[in-house]
Amino acid sequence: MNQPLFRRRAELAVKLVLLAIFLGAGAAFALLVGLADAYEAVGEPQAQPIPFSHKHHVGDIGLDCRFCHTTVEKTAFPGMPATQTCLTCHSQLFAQQGILAALRKSEAENRPLAWKRVHFLPDFVYFDHSIHVAKGVACAECHGRVDQMPLAWKAEKLEMGWCLACHRDPAPHLHPHDQVFAMPADPLAEADARLLAESLKLQSTRRLTDCSTCHR
Structure with a gap:
């Protein structure tokens, strides 16, 4: 009777090694992606679901950081900032402007705005x-x-x-x-x-x- 090329234990060992290589490659890729995000170029504006201007809200109006970052x-x-924080003002100010469409959708669907981290x-x-x-x-x-x-x-x-x-x-x-x-x-x-x-x-x-x- 012919013996299998690999005994069961050897087969298991090979499978575990292959799995480790696969998982290791995935982890390395995730780490590289994370590091690339961490060290992205300084001075590049980050797109947001609503083009929120810190210059206008902080510089011109004088809004305190803690109003949004509670x-x-x-x-x-x-x-x-939660949707209701934005609506403190924008339920009245510029409420129907196209630029605030994502805010209105967030309120209607009861889903938070997906702000993107900058830092x-x-x-x-x-x-x-x-x-x-x-x-x-x-x-x-x-x-x-x-x-x-x-x-x-x-x-x-x-x-x-x-x-x-x-x-x-x-x-x-x-x-x-x-x-x-x-x-x-x-x-x-x-x-x-x-x-x-x-x-x-x-x-x-x-x-x-x-x-x-x-x-x-």
């Missing part, structure tokens, strides 16, 4: 908006002058070295709490910035530069 002081994620970090990087806000890091430090952006774009590459430079010497990037959401945020004199860092217990940067702070 959880920025409480959680890691700043929050994105993307890979899954292996942890970032908490609330702690940065609490420590006096102004929005403009990372997001740039959004009050001058007709459509939002990435202002910084958000690379590891850029983040570490701030974590090693946070004082120059700190602001009084009443300036955190200002555009632009008024810089402090160096001596005042050092005093603010001390009052916020940021004079020691050992914990800030520990790997586990951002990679959890």
